[in-house]
Amino acid sequence: NQAEEIGLIKIDLLGLKTLSVINTAVNQIKKLHGVDIDLLGIDMEDPAVYNDLSNGFTKGVFQAEAAPYTNLLTRMGVDNFGQLVASNALVRPGAMNTVGGDYIARKQGRASVPRVHEIYDRITQETYGLPIYQEQVMLLCNELAGMSWSDADKIRKIIGKKKDVSEFEQYKAKFVEGASKNINPKMAEKLWHDFEAHSNYSFNKSHAVAYSTLSYWCAWLKHYYPIEFMFAVLSNERDKDSRTDYLIEAKRLGIKILLPHVNRSEAGFSIQDNAIVFGLSDVKYLSDKLSPRLLAMGPFKSFAELREKALQKGTGINSRAIDSLNMIGAAEFPDNPLTGNESDHFYEYLGIPNFTSDAITPEIEKSISKLQDFDEEGNFVYYVMVKSIKRGKGWARVEIVDSTGSAGVFHNENTQIVPGKMYLMLVANNRVARYIDAEDLKNVDNDPFVRYLSVKEINIPHDRKVVIAFNSRKTKAGKHMASVTLSNKDKELYTALIFPKQYPRALGKLREGQVVHVEMKRMDDDTLFINKIN
Secondary structure, three states: OHHHHOOOOOOOOOOOHHHHHHHHHHHHHHHHHOOOOOHHHOOOOOHHHHHHHHOOOOOOOOOOOOHHHHHHHHHHOOOOHHHHHHHHHHOOHHHHHHHHHHHHHHHOOOOOOOOOOHHHHHHOHHHOOOOOOHHHHHHHHHHHOOOOHHHHHHHHHHHHOOOOHHHHHHHHHHHHHHHOOOOOHHHHHHHHHHHHHHOOOOOOHHHHHHHHHHHHHHHHHHHHOHHHHHHHHHHOOOOHHHHHHHHHHHHHOOOEEEOOOOOOOOOOOEEEOOEEEOOHHHOOOOOOOHHHHHHHHOOOOOHHHHHHHHOOOOOOOOHHHHHHHHHOOOOOEOOEOOOOOHHHHHHHHHOOOOOOOOOOOHHHHHHOEOHHHOOOOOEEEEEEEEEEEEEEOOEEEEEEEEOOEEEEEEEOOOOOOOOOOEEEEEEEOOEEEEEEEHHHHHHOOOOHHHHHHHOOOOOOOOOOEEEEEEEEEEOOOOOEEEEEEEEOOOOOEEEEEEOOOOHHHHHHHOOOOOEEOEEEEEOOOOOEEEEEEO
């Protein structure tokens, strides 16, 4: 602030990986197809691109791939560039907490756009009568309330720089008094209240347009040149967990991914025969430094030749690097055939989860849902790999992935779930209710969760249910309560709360595996709770 006050110009320089992704994709399109893509000349109103965004196919798309943004796009739907720009502003906390719900309802025709005043209606016409940009706030201050451009800009700075809402106070009376000459005083007060809420940080339109342009370019490239775009995304991604998500997205797009081999791969990802080929640098223990050295020695006629050349003194390549190639079949030769167990090591060495298991019977398969249909409400069984676990006081967020997508679900702070392992997981209302290590599935006898998964129908009367999971916790007051997941005869799952008053009886009567007769009721927010245990 001191630099600004003495008249110096401040410039923020932002480095965006997205620019590298776009550059890589455009260059690859030129290389493979001889087409020069002029992104400044493409159709920015292509319905096919907006359809992809509205359906949530946002993986790899700048900003839009973040879960809150994807959720917003699927909720509101975007039909044109102006609406995409609006979504970029609406996803910010200030705008979403004040006008987001109204914007979506008006856009979808579930609510009408009220007429306020000619000035107000004109300024907010493109955003369904709602001020969501800082520029709109400035225009309303100047044109509707008659304030000076200097005061309007000061208000914009308070909004844009996340300054304390109390700084607004000095301008409130001036705005309300001026605006009340054109609109109802109560409406002027409400409008000012919305401005205050914007100080949580809403975007200015110029930023939203620039960012949305990058988002659209990514979505356009992904739609029309999917293999080149996903190649660019993978080539510029070093984080293993993120790369796993992109590999799954490539599979959804029907893109063939070929495993690495010392005689086929380049140092990084490459496109060969309409497929994306893993690079040697992407294999654990082979770095960007070692891979080019190894490639310079090839091609190799045999595994023996590979070892002999690579492990010579001075190459810098050690036996651990060669072993890692061998573990995933990247050093397959007639004198070193595949073992059949290579897929067991794909995640550790390549970041590719192995979603196949002999323990998953056809009956269990029928009980499993896909993460592409993930919902924070309801009960679902997933067969997933755990990517990572983030812990906080009293909670853990478990990041899970299957062959269709990824999600984050919650568990207790001291969870025994291990990253990198495969689990069958019962998720109830976005929390892990039960889980079992997939490797232990064949060795578990008489477990209620496994029994539930393994049968076509549960042999109980129609008015009874069986307890699948029971999870206790303490309230802030230190009292015990719980949530219980039950199944009926047809394997339909219900998760209900058990309040402290019912807890002692529930602890004895609702043990996992127990067949019970309970009465459930719903609260005002639709949450189930156990009303009576018969």
